Amino acid sequence: MTAGSPQTADSAEALLDQPIHTPTPAEISRHTATRRVKMWAPILLLLVGAVAGAQLLRPLPAPYMVVANRTHTVEGRLAVPWPDQGQGAVRIAGSGTISTFGVQKSVPIASVAKIMTAYVVLKDHPLRRGEAGSTVTVDARAVAEGRSENESRIAGLTEGSTYSQLDMLKMLMIPSGNNTARLLARWSADSRSEALFVEKMNVAARNLDMKDTTYTDPSGLDAGTVSTAADQLKLAEAVMRDDVFRSIVAMPDAGIDNLSQRLINNNTLLGAPELSIRGIKTGSSTPAGGALVWAGYKTVGKETPLILGALLEQRADSPDLNATRSLALVLANSKKVIETVRGVLTSATVVHKGDTVGYVDDGLGGRTPLVAGADLTVPATPGQVLRLTLGTSGGRGAATAIPHTAAVGAEVGVLTAGEGARSVPVVAGEELTEPSIGTRLTRIG
Known part of the structure; x- marks a missing residue:
């Protein structure tokens, strides 16, 4: 077929007569979406994989x-025969508080303060059972203070005489020697005054969370030495872990070489075998009245737990010289509490x-x-x-x-x-x- 023939011309005209297709907006949108999916899908898959991998690789939280x-x-109810005045607390070592009585406010504690004195001395100069410890030399102040008539003291000491640390602790805790407390404080802190030792007492109290306790002297004679029954049981539980301390405070009496007088414990409850009391410390003064922190045992089941109690601010009617009658009162009231607690203690x-x-x-x-x-x-x-x-x-x-x-x-x-x-x-x-x-x-x- 030659160029310019009629048939060729007709074909061209036919092509020109066909309508030109223009894509619709929907078609354009679909094509655009398809291109985007093809372009982004690999990237998204890569990101998802990275996130999933990161999640799986993250360390697990600690369970x-x-x-x-x-x-x-515990089932039942305990009615502790608390007195009408003062404050008190009872707890089982390790198990927690059984009961408290009265407002736990800071009050003078008299010679109960010597528990902390012994605690700090044994912390700074620890002893094992059977050891006598270092030698303590009696100074002129301890001799002079031994002549005081208005406080408990160890009389008959002579300047320059020496006693073992163990014997000095016995003089401190059994008959409650105030002059012994001050001498031990000076010796333990290696100081001419008791101030450094008293600061150690307060640091120890803070470490035991005794928030309502302040010590101003090592003997407790100063009315500024104050505490609560609950605080004293925190100290009692800590100090009763010491073998030497436990052995000393359980003694109703003791003899000391080169000391004419026999040491007699004011805690007469130690002599009541049915109570199984093994300490800890009495206290009595006009500002404090009668005070006692006690420790005892009772076997229940296969265990023999340590029971601790404190009773403060027990005041007998006047006249009560040096709170002697108040001391008898706190011992009598404490005995009632001890008997009740022992009677109901169970496993x-x-x-x-x-x-x-x-x-x-x-x-x-x-x-x-x-x-x-x-x-x-x-x-x-x-x-x-x-x-x-x-x-x-x-x-x-x-x-x-x-x-x-x-x-x-x-x-x-x-x-x-x-x-x-x-x-x-x-x-x-x-x-x-x-x-x-x-x-x-x-x-x-």
Whole structure:
């Protein structure tokens, strides 16, 4: 077919007559979207993968334990025969406070202050049972103060004579020698005055959380030395851990070489075998009245807990020279309290084996129940409120940190009643597992 033929011309005209297609807005939008998806999809997939990888690589939060009940109240009610005046407190070492009486306000405590004096001396110059310790030389001040007629003192000391630290502590705590207290303070602090030692007494009080206690002298004769019954039991629990202190305050009397007089303890309750009293210290003065901090024992079940009590501000009617009758009053009133507490002290079951006591929280919302691995029993009195805590256990073969995984029945920690009096293992009630992948991918924060 030659150029310019009629057929060729007709074909061209036919093409020109066809309408030109113009894309619609919807088509343009679809094409644009398609191009964007093709362009961004790989980037988004890469970002999602990076985020997911980062989430999975993030360290898991540390699991922690939550106790189901923070306290346990022993069944029954304890009616302590507190006196009509003063203040008092009773506690079981490790289990916590049984009862308090009166307003716990700071009041003079007389020779009860010597408990802290002995505590600080033994902290600075510790003794083992059977040791006599260093030598203490009597100075002229201790001799002169031994002639005072208006305070308790050790008479008959001679300047330059020497006694062991152990014997000086006996003179301090058994007959309550004020001159001995001051001499020990000067010796312990290696100072000509008692001021440095008194500051140590106050530091020790702060360390024991005795917030309402201030010491102004080592003997307690100064009315500025004040405390509360509750504070004194904090000190009593701490100092009764010392073997030497316990052995001294349990003595009803003692003889000292080169000392003509036998030391006689004012705490006559030591002579009552049915009470099992083993200390600690009496106090009496006109500002303080009669005061006593006592310690005793009673076997309940398989345990023999230490019971501690304090009674302050016991005042007999006048005349009461040097608070002698007030001292007799505080001893009599304390005996009633001791008899009552001993009479109702029992071994209380706080939880039974298999009881659910809390759970492990994995930090991402997962919870695994914990059950007691054994019965938890503690010495307690009716109505006593015991604090319950969950924690990690120590010792050979026991867990030292909360695990992320554990089989059913595996030990995870311990449940403690009171302030460390007794603990039992707690075990996983269900399988303890790490958070799932889904949880780890979706966690925030």
